[in-house]
Amino acid sequence: METTLTDFQRNFSAARAAADRGETIKVKSAGAVYLFAKANDHPSRPFADLEHLFGVVRRPQPAGSPHETIRNRLKTRRAG
Secondary structure (H helix, E strand, O other), X not given: OEEEHHHHHHOHHHHHHHHHOOOOEEEEEOXXXXXXXXXXXXXXXXXXXXXXXXXXXXXXXXXXXXXXXXXXXXXXXXXX
């Protein structure tokens, strides 16, 4: 189902009923298209859109103990 933003706002109950039936409503506004659809509360794959980002960035393991890290930070602050 396709509609304009104004018609979507005026007929929201009809759009919601259509979404409840499983339809996807495309709302066109100022050159953009928005999708209105019913979604489950608990999707089976909540991060499916972000899977290509998994493992891209890895923080390095800290060198030394936390005490050494603190001492090094304090040394650089005093020296600078």
